[in-house]
Amino acid sequence: MTASDISDKHRFLAQGNVYLPHIMIIEKIIEETPGVKTFHFNFKDEQIRDEFTFESGQFGEYSVFGVGEAPFCISSSPTRGDHLEFTLQRVGKVTNALHRLGVGAEIGFRGPYGNSFPIDLLQGKNLIFVGGGIGLAPLRSLIWNVLDNRDKYGDVQIIYGARSPADLCFRYDLDAWGDDKTVDVITTVDRQESRVQSPVSRVEAGNSRLQSQESRVGAGDSRLQTADSRLLREGFVPQVLEQVAPSAENAMAIVCGPPIMIRFTFPVLGKLGFTPEQMITTLEKRMKCGIGKCGRCNIGDIYVCRDGPVFTYAQIKRFISSEH
Amino acid sequence: MGIKKIAKKDIGNLLHQWGKDYTILVPSTEGDTALTVHGSRFTVHGLWDGSDVNLDWHRNTVKPPKSNFLPPMEEMFRFQKGKEGHSIELPQEERRQLIFGIRPCDARSLRLLDMIFTDVYQDPYYLPKRNSAVLVGLVCLRPYDSCFCTSLGISPGGSDDVDLLLTDIGDEFLIEEISDKGKRLMELTAGLEDATEDDITKASEAKEKAYGKVTRKIDTQHLKDKLLSSFEDETYWEKVAAKCIGCGICTFLCPTCYCFDITDEKVKKQGARFRCWDSCAFSLYTKMPMENPREEKWQRVRQKVCHKFEFYPMSFDVIACTGCGRCIRLCPVNWDICQTLEGIRDRGGDHQ
Numbered sequence: 001m002t003a004s005d006i007s008d009k010h011r012f013l014a015q016g017n018v019y020l021p022h023i024m025i026i027e028k029i030i031e032e033t034p035g036v037k038t039f040h041f042n043f044k045d046e047q048i049r050d051e052f053t054f055e056s057g058q059f060g061e062y063s064v065f066g067v068g069e070a071p072f073c074i075s076s077s078p079t080r081g082d083h084l085e086f087t088l089q090r091v092g093k094v095t096n097a098l099h100r101l102g103v104g105a106e107i108g109f110r111g112p113y114g115n116s117f118p119i120d121l122l123q124g125k126n127l128i129f130v131g132g133g134i135g136l137a138p139l140r141s142l143i144w145n146v147l148d149n150r151d152k153y154g155d156v157q158i159i160y161g162a163r164s165p166a167d168l169c170f171r172y173d174l175d176a177w178g179d180d181k182t183v184d185v186i187t188t189v190d191r192q193e194s195r196v197q198s199p200v201s202r203v204e205a206g207n208s209r210l211q212s213q214e215s216r217v218g219a220g221d222s223r224l225q226t227a228d229s230r231l232l233r234e235g236f237v238p239q240v241l242e243q244v245a246p247s248a249e250n251a252m253a254i255v256c257g258p259p260i261m262i263r264f265t266f267p268v269l270g271k272l273g274f275t276p277e278q279m280i281t282t283l284e285k286r287m288k289c290g291i292g293k294c295g296r297c298n299i300g301d302i303y304v305c306r307d308g309p310v311f312t313y314a315q316i317k318r319f320i321s322s323e324h
Numbered sequence: 325m326g327i328k329k330i331a332k333k334d335i336g337n338l339l340h341q342w343g344k345d346y347t348i349l350v351p352s353t354e355g356d357t358a359l360t361v362h363g364s365r366f367t368v369h370g371l372w373d374g375s376d377v378n379l380d381w382h383r384n385t386v387k388p389p390k391s392n393f394l395p396p397m398e399e400m401f402r403f404q405k406g407k408e409g410h411s412i413e414l415p416q417e418e419r420r421q422l423i424f425g426i427r428p429c430d431a432r433s434l435r436l437l438d439m440i441f442t443d444v445y446q447d448p449y450y451l452p453k454r455n456s457a458v459l460v461g462l463v464c465l466r467p468y469d470s471c472f473c474t475s476l477g478i479s480p481g482g483s484d485d486v487d488l489l490l491t492d493i494g495d496e497f498l499i500e501e502i503s504d505k506g507k508r509l510m511e512l513t514a515g516l517e518d519a520t521e522d523d524i525t526k527a528s529e530a531k532e533k534a535y536g537k538v539t540r541k542i543d544t545q546h547l548k549d550k551l552l553s554s555f556e557d558e559t560y561w562e563k564v565a566a567k568c569i570g571c572g573i574c575t576f577l578c579p580t581c582y583c584f585d586i587t588d589e590k591v592k593k594q595g596a597r598f599r600c601w602d603s604c605a606f607s608l609y610t611k612m613p614m615e616n617p618r619e620e621k622w623q624r625v626r627q628k629v630c631h632k633f634e635f636y637p638m639s640f641d642v643i644a645c646t647g648c649g650r651c652i653r654l655c656p657v658n659w660d661i662c663q664t665l666e667g668i669r670d671r672g673g674d675h676q
Contacts, residue, residue: 015414017448019400019586019597023410044409065403065410066590069597091613106409259615286612288586291445294602295583296610298627299617300555301635306444318555 012052014110018291021063021108022048026101027083032169033162036134037099038075038087041107054078055119056141057282057310060111061290062086062098070094071287073309074112075137077144087137087169113290114309117142117254117280126154128246130265132161132237132257136169138282138309139256143177150182157246161188161237161261188233188240238264241272248273255281266313276314283309283316326507328499328516329523335497337515339424346422346458349392351385383466384427384648388579390437392421393453396576397600400449400586405593420456427464429473429646431485433579434459439640440582449599458509461486461502463527465534470649472540472662478646480538481531491527498527542665544633544643550668551634558622560671564664565625567657572603574651574659575628580644583609604628629664 014020028040043049054074063069070092076085090099101107127146131139139158146153158177162168168187178185233240237257246253253274255265262281269279285297285304292306299316302308330338339348402413438454441447464480467473473480483489487506491498498519501507510516519527554560575581585602589595602609604627610618618624636644645661652660 014412017401017414018445019448019599020412020414023412063588063597065405066588066595068588069586089613095613106405108410284612285617286610288584288602292443293440293445293447293582294585295604295631296602298631298635300630301638 012048012111019110019289021061021069021110024084024107024109026103026105026107029101029103032087032134032171033167035090036087036169037090038085038170039098039101040076040081040083040085041109042083043109044106049082052084054084054112055116056145057116057138058112058114059287059290059305059309060086060109060113061287062094063108064094064097064101065106065108067097068094069108069288071113071284071290071305073138073141073282075140077141077148079145079148087134089134110290113287114305115307117145117282117310119145122146122252122254123152124154124250126247126249126251127156128251128253129156129158129160130237130241130253130255130257130269131158132261133163133167134169135257135261136160136173137256139254140170140173142254143173147177147180147183154250155184156182157184157186157244159186159188159237159241159244161190161235161240161257163190165189165192165232186233186240186244188235188237190234190236192232192234236264237261238268241265242268245272248275248278251278253279255279269313276317277312279313281311281313281316283311285309326501326510327519327524328510329493329496329519330499330516331496333495334515338513341513341515342422342458342509345420347419348422348424349389350424383468384430384464386650386654387577388433388648388650389423389426389430390433390579390582392423393434393437393450393457394582394584394601397598398449400597400599402596403594417452420458421453422458422460424460425462425490426459426486427462427648428478428480428483428485429464429471429648430579431459431461431483432476432478432646433648435485436580436636436640436642436644436646437582439642443639458488458505459486460506461489463489463491463531463534465492465530465537467534467538468649468653470540470652471538471647472542472649473647474535474538475540475542475544476643476645476647479531480534491530493523493526493530496523498523538647540647540649540662542647542662543669547643547665547669548634548637550671551630554668554671555626555630555634557671560667561622561626564629564667565622568605568621568625568659569657570605570607570621570624571656572605573654573656574661575603575605576601577650577654579646579648579650580632585609604631629661633665 014022023044024041025044026039026041030038032038043052056077059071059073061069061071072086072088074084075087088095088098090096129139129143143158146156160174168174174185174187177183238261253269255262266279283304287297287305288294290305292303297304300318302316339350342348399415401415404411434454441450461483463482467480484502487503487509489500489502499516501510583602583604584599586597586599588597604624607616607619607624610616618627632644636642
């Protein structure tokens with residue numbers, strides 16, 4: 001690590017203390033699925049708001065004061081918008097507290113931490129994004145980043161799956177990417193039946209578009225609709241990937257999803273001719289400090305917060321079977 | 325380098341003198357519990373009259389000195405919600421510490437902790453305490469049977485990791501300056517006598533003898549690579565972990581274990597964020613809502629061993645163990661790290 005890297009890492013410290021959070025204001029909340037929300041948020045301190053920069057793939061530590069801190073990636077793209085976004089599933093103490101907050105509430109944020117997607121390595125390549133469930137959040141930051149610099153990349157294919165139609169996140173993005181003629185979007189669900197009363201027929205008939213973000217929120221059953229010409233497939237992500245069979249030539253696959261999906265996706269990519277160096281993923285661990293000190297996020301000698309969260313399969317291969 | 329000495333009966337005066345500028349921490353015996361032996365831990369002595377410390381102590385403390393730099397529970401900041409939103413207040417800086425009687429192994433442990441707390445990001449809680457502290461070391465004349473510091477490049481008879489070094493030479497302690505910080509402290513210290521040739525010879529003999537008293541050895545050659553090739557050997561790790569009860573004592577009392585949790589407490593509109601010791605011996609340590617990468621006990625035992633002897637060497641090129649032996653002699657079920665490492669060493673010929 002060079003001195004400039006280090007000073008770079010220290011750019012956005014509150015009061016020079018790496019553990020002190022910045023106070024952030026929630027500006028908008030989007031309910032992605034019944035258990036997943038995306039928060040648009042911004043620095044309360046306007047100077048930092050102007051100076052803050054990050055890269056796709058980096059994460060932060062978010063806190064509800066009095067409840068605790070938890071790590072999430074920044075799900076928005078550095079190429080877009082005057083605010084930041086993060087997306088989280090309601091699963092534990094901190095995420096439950098975050099889900100209860102409304103627009104205008106204050107949260108704590110430290111970051112950005114970790115490495116980022118290797119943009120230099122991805123440019124000029126055909127990109128295959130493989131996402132599952134809320135794992136689309138970090139990919140989404142990169143996808144928008146790529147699409148905002150479209151001429152620097154080759155073909156872009158997105159294979160995204162969720163458990164059921166109701167569990168598909170970022171429908172407004174899937175919709176927008178589907179509309180983009182330079183992007184091939186394949187959406188799949190493990191099963192068509194949804195936990196919510198599912199309009200399976202409508203999904204199969206594909207007779208209506210994914211609804212726009214505004215009308216979708218709170219629209220109940222009617223949001224279980226998919227794009228017109230884009231068939232919602234049925235099947236697990238690795239299976240669909242195998243059927244779609246993207247070429248490994250001059251390609252990079254970027255994978256993020258639940259550990260079980262990642263575990264089954266790498267072998268499929270291998271079968272399709274992708275080398276471990278051509279497979280990229282971003283990992284999630286219980287990163288308490290985010291800065292390589294608290295000790296718990298390691299896979300072997302690799303600390304996900306310090307050395308990742310973005311890795312090539314080649315880097316984590318020897319440990320992945322037993323600890324991820 | 326000036327070599328001085330001080331009579332044991334005058335140690336109280338010496339600490340009084342230093343106590344004007346430092347919080348003095350001395351090994352002390354407290355209470356009468358099963359875990360209490362000579363010098364159970366380093367305690368604060370503001371006004372110390374010398375009566376509650378046995379100056380004949382020769383054995384290391386039960387608790388290592390890490391808690392004076394990384395407290396078991398430490399307030400990181402306070403927060404308050406007012407009309408203008410949240411405000412954050414940092415704790416006040418503490419008085420600098422002088423650790424009196426720290427052993428060579430424990431002094432080394434702080435050097436090992438420095439690596440993690442200066443890695444990329446400077447830790448704003450550990451480092452100020454560490455940088456302002458003075459370490460007055462003590463040659464370790466009576467190591468335990470469980471001690472194996474000499475296998476890890478540490479000598480009970482000397483240390484470069486302290487500022488001053490004391491050697492028990494009978495009715496007196498020999499005092500040597502080791503660092504510049506130690507030298508400056510010595511210059512400001514009154515009441516020390518110059519050591520005689522005879523004193524210095526006595527101390528050298530004692531140091532040499534101390535080295536020979538550490539009989540337990542481990543072989544660290546190729547250990548990192550052997551651990552790497554044994555990483556997936558579930559059968560071996562299950563065997564190693566079989567008797568572990570997962571109490572975490574070995575990690576809490578390990579001078580180089582530093583893992584922590586960050587947690588909030590709040591009453592109405594104000595509260596604080598704390599950093600608390602945590603342990604890889606507990607399954608909750610790595611638990612995430614949907615999965616746990618170290619659900620099984622053998623995975624956690626493997627983590628503890630590999631962290632010190634494989635991962636730390638890969639990150640910092642040094643083994644994160646000082647051979648202090650606490651995890652062996654204080655384990656309630658007699659788990660023995662040396663046996664585990666011996667088992668690894670005898671396995672596979674890949675790196676012979």
